Amino acid sequence: GAGVSQSPSNKVTEKGKDVELRCDPISGHTALYWYRQSLGQGLEFLIYFQGNSAPDKSGLPSDRFSAERTGGSVSTLTIQRTQQEDSAVYLCASSSTTDTQYFGPGTRLTVL
């Protein structure tokens, strides 16, 4: 079956602009995660959704970052007023249990 998909694969934006990154999880997976992969910080957890429960936002680095998950499926990560330090690869993962997570190919964000 189809894996986790993310769009766009690459995004170049200017400092101060808002961006939206999209994630389509594996069908039937109730849990969805966002991570960020950057040279300086490695792989960092951002946010976690599980079913209809309130999301765990403990990894979001600032209030410029937000995410939503509509209908328990597709998720959008929004970064407002982007800064150069936001440049990274943003990874989405989903799981059917709280154990093994399957990752998408990522969105490479470059902030000029």
Added chain:
Amino acid sequence: GDSVTQMEGPVTLSEEAFLTINCTYTATGYPSLFWYVQYPGEGLQLLLKATKADDKGSNKGFEATYRKETTSFHLEKGSVQVSDSAVYFCALTSGAGSYQLTFGKGTKLSVIP
């Protein structure tokens, strides 16, 4: 908080050499342990996992044993191939209501013919 420490790379090996990538962890509760692999130009893939002490995860000739006494989960392969060239990440989930992965910084492996 939870943390994962893995050996720094890069690691360069000749084909058919023995591979060990060390990984140690600090976690509350009873963590599950993972190795993920990222091939060039591709996304993260689960390589193997172990969910309790003394479990051995294995896949594609790779093995790792969950050692609670030494808080370690070292990755091993007896004979590496050029196709194993990738970045390897050790990771954990601490459980007890916390399901995000905590990753090590990754070890880049290059296998030369």
